[in-house]
Amino acid sequence: MQQLAGRLNSLDPEAGEILRIVSYFDVLISRGAGLDGLLRGAAVLSGAVAGAEVRGRVTRRDPDGRRPAATTDTADVPARSVRRSGAEWTVWLEREGEREGEGEADAKDEMVVERLAFGVELLEARRRPDGGLDAVIDAARPLAERVTALAQHRLDPARPVRILATGADSAEMAAPSAIVPTRYGLLRATLDTSGKLSPPEPAGLGTWERADRAPESWEGAVVALRLADASAPTVDATDLGAMLLLAQTYDPRTPHGDVRALARLDGxxxxxxxxxxxxxxxxxxxxxxxxxxxxxxxxxxxxxHALGYDPRTNVGRMRYIAAELLLRLTGPEDPPAGG
Structure with missing residues (x-):
């Protein structure tokens, strides 16, 4: 991701900087940074004081990691602050008057606060281990914990549900959702019990499963989202058939030779x-x-010669289709072209 940001920066400095901010926060969140770590990161990236009010408690950090002079209420924050708010939290950046009106700084600040807000929203979801949607779809949690989380949503463990996967910055739907870290970065998971939700595109639709097997639906939804593109902006994991099983057993850290061969091809x-x-x-x-x-x-x-098989034969087509599928499931940190 950093290499991509560097190449993009040479072509479009503002876009490269935005991508760097996204990557920076994704790393912080995936490594389990707390509120203080998120605020320090936001302050360093923006060069401004970053603050948050979570359940009535205000915390602020300057770019040097120090706590600025105390404030008791978000109303004391300078009027030109960039803000985002959730149910029980607000985050912001504080700017002095001389920075007002700088377009590039404004765009950068907006993205810093946006990613800071995602991080705080995720922390708040984790703080509710028995009620957050992330608990429902976490395969690492014991079944008893997932059932308890389902009870918070008034769902019977046997009720059919599916999980939808969209980008972390996608609009929320009228259903329980959570920002979840994955190997592909932050994604938004949304619980669908009716089949009538219309997710913003691109989107991946998980398979219908019993509610106590929601992690399986989420896994399928993430796979489906990775396969979404301009020609198919919404992909249903159910439509993948047996290919879904192949995708779920694939370990992108040790890609197959067919995947490596595809990755080495130029556009x-x-x-x-x-x-x-x-x-x-x-x-x-x-x-x-x-x-x-x-x-x-x-x-x-x-x-x-390059692939090791003729892509025009029936077997060759199958190998290509499988390798193309798995290549698209390879994350930015995986080196498919090596070895």
Whole structure:
């Protein structure tokens, strides 16, 4: 992610900085940082005092990690602060007058506060171990704890439910939800009991399961979200069939050779390969690609050598489809092209 931020920064400094902020907070949250750590991070990134009022208690940190002069109420915060609020919390940044009106600083501050708010919301969900949705979908928790959490939502353990996965910054729906750290960063989990929710896109829909098996639905929802793209902005894990089982058993830390081979292809070769797999013939693939059929034939032979199989055969197509699926499930910290 840091490498991506660096490359993006050379093309668009503001976009690169935004991506760096997202990555920074994702690391803090995934490592279990508390409120103080989140505030220190926000203060360092913004160069301003970061504050939070959680259940009536105000905490503030400056960029040096010190506690500024005490305030007793968020009303004492400078008027130009950027704020976000939840049920029992508010977070903000404090700016002096000379920084007012700087567009880039405003955009950066907005993102810092946005990620700080996600972190605090997650901390508050974790503080309620018996009632948060994160407890319902956490496979590491004992069944008894998950059943207790279900009771807080007035759900019978045998009732069918499914979990929806969307981006952490997606709009909340009229249903219980929580911001959850995953190997792909922060995501929003939403509990669906009716099948009538319309999640913001992109979205992954988990399989319908008994409520006490909600972690299985969440796992499927995350897989489905990773497969969502412009052509299929909402993916239902149920539609993956047996491929879902393959995805759930895949360990991206030790990717298969077929996945590594795909990851080594440049963008143009990947496009040619995809067209070859989907087309009825070499000539039809050439028509789609706008290339001479002999050139496409040569590219197919080169790809067969690089992949270790002919993508035009039935077995080759199966290997490609499986490898493409698993490549899309590889997180930013996994090095699929190595080895």
């Amino acid at each position: 143009r070769s990947a496009d040619v390969l995809r067209t070859l797999v989907e087309a009825d013939s070499i000539r039809s693939a050439a028509a789609v690609l706008g290339m001479h059929h002999s050139t496409v034939q040569a590219r197919n032979e080169a790809l067969t």
